[in-house]
Amino acid sequence: MSVGFSNYTQIFTDPDIRGPFMQIFVWTFVFAALTVVFTLAVGFVLASLLQWDQLKGKAVYRTLLILPYAVPAIISILFFKGMFNQHFGEVNMILDTLFGVRPEWFTDPWLARSMLLIVNTWLGYPYMLLLCMGLIQAIPQDLYEASAVDGGGPLTNLFKITLPLIIKPLTPLLIAAFAFNFNNFVLIALLTGGNPDILGASTPAGTTDLLVSYTYRIAFQDAGQNFGLAAAIATLIFLLVAGMSLLNLRLSKVKV
Amino acid sequence: MAMVQPRSVGVRRLWAHLALFGFVSLIVFPLLLVISISFREGNFATGSLIPENFSLEHWSLALGIPWERPDGTIVQPPFPVLLWLWNSIKVAVVSSVLILMLATTSAYAFARMRFKGKEPLLKGMLIFQMFPAVLSLVALYALFDRLGQFVGWLGINTHGALIVASLGAVALHIWTIKGYFESIDGSLEEAAMVDGASTWQAFRYILLPLSIPILMVVFILAFVMSIMEYPMASVLLVDEHKLTLAVGAQQYLADHNQRWGNFAAAAVLSGLPITVAFLICQRWIIGGLTAGGVKG
Numbered sequence: 373m374s375v376g377f378s379n380y381t382q383i384f385t386d387p388d389i390r391g392p393f394m395q396i397f398v399w400t401f402v403f404a405a406l407t408v409v410f411t412l413a414v415g416f417v418l419a420s421l422l423q424w425d426q427l428k429g430k431a432v433y434r435t436l437l438i439l440p441y442a443v444p445a446i447i448s449i450l451f452f453k454g455m456f457n458q459h460f461g462e463v464n465m466i467l468d469t470l471f472g473v474r475p476e477w478f479t480d481p482w483l484a485r486s487m488l489l490i491v492n493t494w495l496g497y498p499y500m501l502l503l504c505m506g507l508i509q510a511i512p513q514d515l516y517e518a519s520a521v522d523g524g525g526p527l528t529n530l531f532k533i534t535l536p537l538i539i540k541p542l543t544p545l546l547i548a549a550f551a552f553n554f555n556n557f558v559l560i561a562l563l564t565g566g567n568p569d570i571l572g573a574s575t576p577a578g579t580t581d582l583l584v585s586y587t588y589r590i591a592f593q594d595a596g597q598n599f600g601l602a603a604a605i606a607t608l609i610f611l612l613v614a615g616m617s618l619l620n621l622r623l624s625k626v627k628v
Numbered sequence: 629m630a631m632v633q634p635r636s637v638g639v640r641r642l643w644a645h646l647a648l649f650g651f652v653s654l655i656v657f658p659l660l661l662v663i664s665i666s667f668r669e670g671n672f673a674t675g676s677l678i679p680e681n682f683s684l685e686h687w688s689l690a691l692g693i694p695w696e697r698p699d700g701t702i703v704q705p706p707f708p709v710l711l712w713l714w715n716s717i718k719v720a721v722v723s724s725v726l727i728l729m730l731a732t733t734s735a736y737a738f739a740r741m742r743f744k745g746k747e748p749l750l751k752g753m754l755i756f757q758m759f760p761a762v763l764s765l766v767a768l769y770a771l772f773d774r775l776g777q778f779v780g781w782l783g784i785n786t787h788g789a790l791i792v793a794s795l796g797a798v799a800l801h802i803w804t805i806k807g808y809f810e811s812i813d814g815s816l817e818e819a820a821m822v823d824g825a826s827t828w829q830a831f832r833y834i835l836l837p838l839s840i841p842i843l844m845v846v847f848i849l850a851f852v853m854s855i856m857e858y859p860m861a862s863v864l865l866v867d868e869h870k871l872t873l874a875v876g877a878q879q880y881l882a883d884h885n886q887r888w889g890n891f892a893a894a895a896v897l898s899g900l901p902i903t904v905a906f907l908i909c910q911r912w913i914i915g916g917l918t919a920g921g922v923k924g
Contacts, residue, residue, distance in 0.1 A: 511811075555762070599766055
């Protein structure tokens with residue numbers, strides 16, 4: 373059976389599918405971008421700190437800091453779901469004793485989004501830490517010695533020597549990390565399931581849904597399985613991510 | 629080894645320790661919680677951090693030993709957790725070694741050699757792996773189903789299929805290693821070539837020993853990704869005794885009878901291989917290998 377482009381035209385003409393598309397697209401973009409920024413910031417600062425030869429016990433810190441990466445994400449996400457539970461979760465218990473508040477992590481859209489970012493930063497910074505630790509090793513020590521002779525402080529070293537030297541090999545990997553989080557289906561599916569729902573949308577669409585999980589819900593959970601439509605949207609998402617990545621590669625002037 | 633030391637170094641060291649300690653305790657808290665749940669009696673997700681009713685039941689079941697409750701009933705281990713752990717380690721070690729070999733050699737070619745189509749190839753590799761993996765699972769299943777009809781060990785429900793499928797991650801690692809290679813001065817190899825070394829010898833005896841830190845990082849990353857891999861493994865593996873731990877552990881929470889205690893014990897076990905791999909590899913992640921390599 374030949375369907376031609378009907379799956380593609382359906383995406384653009386069916387109001388049920390097109391409806392919340394823009395809102396979800398913006399959130400997907402913000403989520404992926406902020407994740408990369410947060411994980412990189414944490415990972416890079418820690419990697420530079422662990423590089424400091426004056427610091428004792430580096431091996432212990434290094435091992436402890438890598439631990440969030442040791443447990444498969446799929447398992448830790450489920451534990452986080454329990455921890456952020458409004459009534460029984462440990463997070464709210466601590467917040468309650470300290471500040472007397474019990475935020476509704478799963479029913480308020482903004483809190484749910486912040487929770488996703490917190491959990492994803494916890495899950496993702498060890499990757500950046502490992503990458504930065506590896507790439508920093510190629511920086512010659514004499515640059516830091518020269519900086520010390522000229523009176524450069526730790527901040528100068530961090531932003532004028534370390535960052536510029538590792539950002540070049542790091543850029544393509546950051547773009548890849550962006551693309552990975554753009555499609556971070558597992559996190560959304562296990563932690564919030566896309567909830568809370570967008571009010572007034574006719575398709576199952578949530579305020580924390582990413583484009584992939586939105587597609588997944590349309591294709592596999594709504595009234596029967598629609599592989600053709602899912603494949604069409606997947607292709608569109610791919611074109612979108614690929615386009616943004618290519619633009620990014622061009623703008624950041626990655627030389628090959 | 630900086631020779632010039634500012635006076636305030638002691639204060640700064642103290643601050644660094646304080647900051648690191650605070651951060652580490654924040655990070656490790658959820659993990660302590662998981663360990664605590666695994667030693668708690670019953671199967672509840674919540675409770676105090678230090679177990680009130682200490683019990684080894686979940687651990688004994690996770691390690692495959694039947695457990696006798698105080699009232700005399702004997703609980704059989706519900707799932708072969710150790711077998712799942714072994715499957716995970718087997719798949720992860722084989723695929724990461726293969727990934728490391730492929731990525732190192734290709735990265736060398738991309739970093740040091742000049743050939744046609746280098747740029748589109750590199751960018752293509754980066755871009756094409758951005759296809760949303762979850763949505764390509766149907767295609768993946770069809771692909772390995774068909775392959776299995778010709779090559780037995782590559783069919784559905786084999787670890788071979790999972791290993792081959794996970795080799796797709798190689799593109800990212802090529803970029804990582806290539807970036808590191810390019811930051812090493814090429815004149816070291818040139819000097820070797822002038823003395824009569826072949827390209828292979830320059831790669832094997834000059835560049836590789838200098839790149840051990842990044843190779844270890846890539847090995848750990850590939851290992852972690854393989855242990856954690858869920859979507860592909862859940863589609864490609866069917867039989868209970870073939871599952872990897874990340875897929876198998878889900879079964880504790882699959883039905884309404886959520887067994888958090890057993891799940892926690894399995895979770896701690898699943899963290900072991902990566903921790904051990906990291907402990908072994910981290911001593912090679914050291915700097916200064918190129919120090920003094922090039923003068924003038």
